[in-house]
Amino acid sequence: MPTPPLAGGTTGPAALRPLLDTVLTALHDGAQQRHGPLPAGGPQTVTDHIHHATHPLIPDHGTGPHHALRTLITALTQGAADPAHPHCTAHLHTPPLALAAAADLAASALNPSMDSWDQAPAASTLETDTTTALAAEIYPHQPHPDALITTGGTEANQLALLLARERHGAIQTLTGANAHHSITRAAWLLGLPEPHTIPAPTGVMDLTALEEALTRLQSPHRALFVTATAGTTDTGQIDPLDDIADLCTTHGAELHIDAAYGGPLLFSPTHRTKIHGLDRAHSVTLDLHKLGWQPASAGILAVPDHHHLHPLHHHAPYLNAHDDTQAGLPDLLGRSLRTTRRPDALKIAVTLQALGRNGLADLIDHTINTAHQLADLITHNPTLDLYRPPTITTVLFRPTNVTDHTVATVRRTLLTTGQAVLGRAHADNRLWLKATLLNPHTTRHDLQTLLDLITHLTHTLQKGNPPR
Numbered sequence: 465m466p467t468p469p470l471a472g473g474t475t476g477p478a479a480l481r482p483l484l485d486t487v488l489t490a491l492h493d494g495a496q497q498r499h500g501p502l503p504a505g506g507p508q509t510v511t512d513h514i515h516h517a518t519h520p521l522i523p524d525h526g527t528g529p530h531h532a533l534r535t536l537i538t539a540l541t542q543g544a545a546d547p548a549h550p551h552c553t554a555h556l557h558t559p560p561l562a563l564a565a566a567a568d569l570a571a572s573a574l575n576p577s578m579d580s581w582d583q584a585p586a587a588s589t590l591e592t593d594t595t596t597a598l599a600a601e602i603y604p605h606q607p608h609p610d611a612l613i614t615t616g617g618t619e620a621n622q623l624a625l626l627l628a629r630e631r632h633g634a635i636q637t638l639t640g641a642n643a644h645h646s647i648t649r650a651a652w653l654l655g656l657p658e659p660h661t662i663p664a665p666t667g668v669m670d671l672t673a674l675e676e677a678l679t680r681l682q683s684p685h686r687a688l689f690v691t692a693t694a695g696t697t698d699t700g701q702i703d704p705l706d707d708i709a710d711l712c713t714t715h716g717a718e719l720h721i722d723a724a725y726g727g728p729l730l731f732s733p734t735h736r737t738k739i740h741g742l743d744r745a746h747s748v749t750l751d752l753h754k755l756g757w758q759p760a761s762a763g764i765l766a767v768p769d770h771h772h773l774h775p776l777h778h779h780a781p782y783l784n785a786h787d788d789t790q791a792g793l794p795d796l797l798g799r800s801l802r803t804t805r806r807p808d809a810l811k812i813a814v815t816l817q818a819l820g821r822n823g824l825a826d827l828i829d830h831t832i833n834t835a836h837q838l839a840d841l842i843t844h845n846p847t848l849d850l851y852r853p854p855t856i857t858t859v860l861f862r863p864t865n866v867t868d869h870t871v872a873t874v875r876r877t878l879l880t881t882g883q884a885v886l887g888r889a890h891a892d893n894r895l896w897l898k899a900t901l902l903n904p905h906t907t908r909h910d911l912q913t914l915l916d917l918i919t920h921l922t923h924t925l926q927k928g929n930p931p932r
């Protein structure tokens with residue numbers, strides 16, 4: 465076989481073009497063969513199909529680029545849970561915008577690595593400008609806010625706890641029962657005391673319980689660090705950020721806001737009041753691979769002042785030699801705990817520029833509106849119960865008068881038949897179906913057919929007939 469062509473340089477694009485044609489055809493054909501939001505048949509069927517289609521994974525003699533791309537991408541697409549399908553609504557699993565995926569292709573072809581200037585001269589400037597601009601959206605009143613690109617909310621939350629630990633030593637974290645699991649894991653990873661859990665019986669952090677805990681845990685020996693959530697994983701509710709910030713100020717505690725889901729509401733003049741108080745946090749987590757329609761990954765950790773990031777400074781002579789830095793080569797190593805790092809700022813910058821503030825606000829407003837349409841349809845359906853009206857785009861509901869077991873069975877049956885991908889969440893001591901709407905193309909008709917699938921299946925299960 466001739467030496468395979470490279471993606472970069474002046475010859476790369478010509479080599480890529482026919483390969484992309486094969487890729488795009490495979491994406492189309494695979495989606496057509498799937499027929500729905502995910503493959504029918506459940507885990508064993510999908511596994512068997514993938515094994516069959518891709519065996520042997522490492523042949524002695526290669527099958528060539530077109531065959532391998534066609535085979536693997538068709539099989540992967542056919543077996544995908546496709547967030548672009550309107551009935552794929554389980555998680556904060558976004559359908560990426562075509563333009564962002566296209567930008568990500570350029571990132572792969574150019575392959576800048578964000579750990580040193582000599583691997584990413586222009587990309588490092590674009591990343592700096594993008595993070596500075598996003599930090600200014602989050603902290604509009606600060607002279608020097610800053611932000612890091614992360615792999616997502618999990619890494620951003622870890623960094624937030626790490627920076628707090630570097631400021632104060634072994635902080636005591638106080639976190640809502642509604643908080644994301646990555647907060648507890650970050651405390652574990654960093655060797656911090658186990659977080660103190662503040663109850664959230666209504667889905668948001670209980671202020672009386674927070675005040676009581678802040679009073680009780682106050683100590684001259686240990687700083688208190690509260691983490692609040694703007695857009696919870698289970699219900700999409702938003703903690704009372706301003707009230708929590710007030711309590712933190714009163715008790716000398718620091719505040720981190722995990723706005724992985726809700727943070728992009730900043731861009732919507734209609735909805736940004738819901739996250740008022742965000743800029744009072746010592747750090748903010750935000751994911752653009754949720755309500756920002758980016759392919760994974762596109763996480764942000766923002767801080768009010770760039771000095772807050774100093775603890776991440778790190779020296780490795782081959783990447784940021786002192787004399788290189790003194791001679792003016794930007795020192796990038798302190799921008800992450802990772803070393804080799806993709807230029808995720810590219811797709812983010814392309815999206816921000818292509819859509820503008822208005823375009824992004826329209827997408828957000830429209831998607832929130834879709835969630836309200838779903839809630840309306842549920843309210844008007846006597847066989848379905850709504851948990852409560854959506855705060856962002858998460859809608860919890862369940863068939864009326866059924867057991868949690870039936871709710872769980874409905875969800876799993878739809879998964880294995882490949883008809884719909886719904887999430888599950890516990891609230892008010894019951895199990896609910898969860899629809900997390902992120903697809904701006906979903907229509908009222910799509911929502912109605914989703915509910916029809918659920919009510920029909922529930923009816924079948926209750927009659928004791930095995931689901932087909």
Ligand SMILES: *Cc1c(COP(=O)(O)O)cnc(C)c1O
Binds near residue numbers: 556618693696725751
């Ligand atoms: C999604 C999410 C996370 C985790 O983010 P990843 O990007 O999956 O690492 C953390 N917190 C909240 C509130 C989230 O919604």
